[in-house]
Amino acid sequence: MPRRGTGGHDVPGDRGAPRQLRAARPVLIARILIWNLYDSKTSLDELRAHLPELPGGDHWISNASHERLGLLTFGEELPDLGEVPHLIGKEPEVAEEFDLE
Numbered sequence: 001m002p003r004r005g006t007g008g009h010d011v012p013g014d015r016g017a018p019r020q021l022r023a024a025r026p027v028l029i030a031r032i033l034i035w036n037l038y039d040s041k042t043s044l045d046e047l048r049a050h051l052p053e054l055p056g057g058d059h060w061i062s063n064a065s066h067e068r069l070g071l072l073t074f075g076e077e078l079p080d081l082g083e084v085p086h087l088i089g090k091e092p093e094v095a096e097e098f099d100l101e
Contacts, residue, residue, distance in 0.1 A: 052082035
């Protein structure tokens with residue numbers, strides 16, 4: 001039996017997850033995490049010595065002039081971030097997930 005979705009539209013009760021509805025092919029997920037370091041427990045230079053190796057295709061990114069560190073990663077799970085979150089002392093300010101087109 002359909003249920004009411006937002007905006008008053010009927011939504012089928014057996015509706016799949018959005019990623020399953022977009023295409024028959026598997027969807028690759030991209031994630032971006034960004035930490036502002038100006039008010040963190042460490043600096044970008046200190047963190048660079050502790051950045052763990054990432055799986056192929058994943059990358060650490062930085063912007064020294066704005067004191068930011070980020071991670072660009074692909075796949076269902078986040079890679080092991082090692083001690084990075086502990087050294088920074090806070091959650092990322094930006095944590096977004098995207099489907100690759």
